[in-house]
Amino acid sequence: MRELSTELITKTIKEMCIEANHVLSEDMKQTFSAAVREEQAPLGRQILQQLIENMDIAQTEQIPICQDTGMAVIFLEIGQDVHITGGSLRDAVNEGVRQGYQEGYLRKSVVADPIIRENTKDNTPAVIHYEITEGDQVSITVAPKGFGSENMSRVFMLKPADGIEGVKQAILTAVQDAGPNACPPMVVGVGIGGTFEKCAILAKKALVRKAGEHSEIPYVKELEEEMLEKINETGIGPAGLGGGITAFAVNINTYPTHIAGLPVAVNICCHVNRHVTRVL
């Protein structure tokens, strides 16, 4: 059995929190450049150019891309042949977040209790999703999530009779309601199927997909393309001030569901779609 120390996990997560908040992945950068070329609205184009400039400044001067450096969402895929040594895995992850947010000059945006609302001052705890997989490796994805867009996300418990048209309507409704609040251009993560909580996690995971990649299921891929077109026809545009680039991508994940239901979750992310993955 392969051993992996919690110390290494802490160090890795610390680095990933800092990296994710300062540098967008190459695929996102290319998406931005393509968007500037495509955008017809002059103000929209100007805003997109500001956002590109913003990314350059963030990277070269080590200033977070956005001041909302998010709540740290962490996906752990843990190979069943790995033995974690050196203490609690959960504590190691949170320690990584704590160190990353402190040493990386990231904003502490987490309150300890949703009603009492006292800031924990180190951005912990993270939201951690554990999955046991095959093999002897651990895959870590750190995806800091800003709440301007998180607040505009929705779960719809549709009826089977609503079908694919109902799904399309749900996605459009969420995007229309989000409008400027979600800092468009958005990335729209959609989960269809499963249960109430499963579809939400599917939608969240859809956000960390590489730009330009599509579902392997033919009808889902078509749905992704159709919905991106429909969303861009709304005219919401960059910053919600009019234009043709309202979303960069619609990423949809599906899962088997119950005969009586059709759960749909729409997790909206802003253009600062931060995610870093490393495999240990």
Next chain:
Amino acid sequence: MERHISVPFGEETACSLKAGDYVYLTGTLYTARDAAHKRMQEALDKKEPLPLDLKGNVIYYMGPSPARKGKVIGSAGPTTASRMDKYTPALLDLGLRGMIGKGKRSKEVLDAAVRNKSIYFAAVGGAGALLSKCIRSAQVIAYEDLGTEAIRKLEVVDFPVIVAADTNGNNLYETAVSDYLNNRQK
């Protein structure tokens, strides 16, 4: 139209701004977001003085990331303005001249802005690194215990914003999308 104005500013300047104008602000801004607004409301309820004079001033809905050594501030972009809607009309009635944030406002806020000749500016969300370059100094003036949500006094130079709602009740968030769609069809 592109404009350069200094803050604080008076009624006349406010009335000369039109929804859609691209404006560079130079002068003083005060930051306040959810928790600071809540405290200001509590102060007003208890008839206590506010920690800043609102007259002619502009509040920026923003909570920065921490400053690195040698820098005045970290990333510093706008947050969603509608979360402040509940508190805003009272502040406008006390003389607040402008607000900077992102997203749509409630009818109550827009009406209060027209009534008091105040402006709602939009800054580009998610451009916090870029916007931080326009901030020359930052100083916490109240509610320090709120951390990022404390009230800060900022000195800014050519801080870029767009007039989202003007004193005549024009609202760019309502018109920009339909204007784009109409022009595109031509």
